[in-house]
Amino acid sequence: MNVSAATGILIPFIGTSLGAALVFFMKKQLRQSVQRALTGFAAGVMTAASVWSLLIPAIEQSSSMGAFSFVPAVSGFWIGTLFLLILDKTIPHLHMFADTAEGHKSKLQRTTMMLLAVTLHNIPEGMAVGVMYAGLLSGSGNITVSGALALAIGIAIQNVPEGAIISMPLHVEGKSKPFSFLGGVLSGVVEPIGAVITLLVSSHLVQVMPYMLSFAAGAMIYVVVEELIPETSEGKHSNTGVIMFAVGFTMMMILDVALG
Numbered sequence: 001m002n003v004s005a006a007t008g009i010l011i012p013f014i015g016t017s018l019g020a021a022l023v024f025f026m027k028k029q030l031r032q033s034v035q036r037a038l039t040g041f042a043a044g045v046m047t048a049a050s051v052w053s054l055l056i057p058a059i060e061q062s063s064s065m066g067a068f069s070f071v072p073a074v075s076g077f078w079i080g081t082l083f084l085l086i087l088d089k090t091i092p093h094l095h096m097f098a099d100t101a102e103g104h105k106s107k108l109q110r111t112t113m114m115l116l117a118v119t120l121h122n123i124p125e126g127m128a129v130g131v132m133y134a135g136l137l138s139g140s141g142n143i144t145v146s147g148a149l150a151l152a153i154g155i156a157i158q159n160v161p162e163g164a165i166i167s168m169p170l171h172v173e174g175k176s177k178p179f180s181f182l183g184g185v186l187s188g189v190v191e192p193i194g195a196v197i198t199l200l201v202s203s204h205l206v207q208v209m210p211y212m213l214s215f216a217a218g219a220m221i222y223v224v225v226e227e228l229i230p231e232t233s234e235g236k237h238s239n240t241g242v243i244m245f246a247v248g249f250t251m252m253m254i255l256d257v258a259l260g
Helices: 003-024 032-061 063-068 071-090 110-138 145-172 177-203 206-232 240-259
Strands: none
Touching (some): 032 063, 032 071, 063 071, 071 110, 071 206, 110 145, 110 177, 145 240, 206 240
16 A cells, blocks of 8 residues: 555545544534534535546446446445445444434444444445545556545545534533544544455455445445435425535535546
8 A cells, every 4th residue: 555545545534533623622512404514515525426436437447348337337336235234224323313223222322323323424435435546556447646535535524524523412411522532533433444444355356346436336325315315304494405415516526527
């Protein structure tokens, strides 16, 4: 792994850590309307990243298959979707604003299950960054240094509010600021770990890189539809989440096209 890949893998984790650090500077929990807006933004970034950074490159890398160049993208997308579905049904977790936990029944505390929810959310993001850098290092397809960096930066941007959404409620519930900060940071640890594992596996499976790219896309879209969009619509009806979704989508699209 070179310096460029190591830096790119760490960038999303840095974004989460910066967001978690807001607990040291803000006294109150983010308003529900603000959390909805930030969640909508994250959904937009992840959707655009899935399309522009993962699915389109997967189809382009399969161009030799002619009219069937969609097969790896569709196959990988469904495998990624089913993979997240299994994790969602297995890991006990609690989504923001929800009263009922999902996954296997557990006696874990509410804050712990909220932390697990964000961790589950971060798994496909780490995989996406890992597979992009695996493609870059292997020289497969049209993945460039700037394109991989654009994905890492886009995910990092939407990770900032995610870190705050974890650390600040922990402090409001009575946890110390250092403990709350640590909780926010830990929610993002899975990203570099997942990225490194995916990179190591993908680097030995260059021939199935289109499947790996679309696998990450399917996993991210699952998170968007199952978790983020419902949270964006929670509570009093508002168009803020929709507008922020569009902002996140266009920002990620601009990053990918301008840098890619």
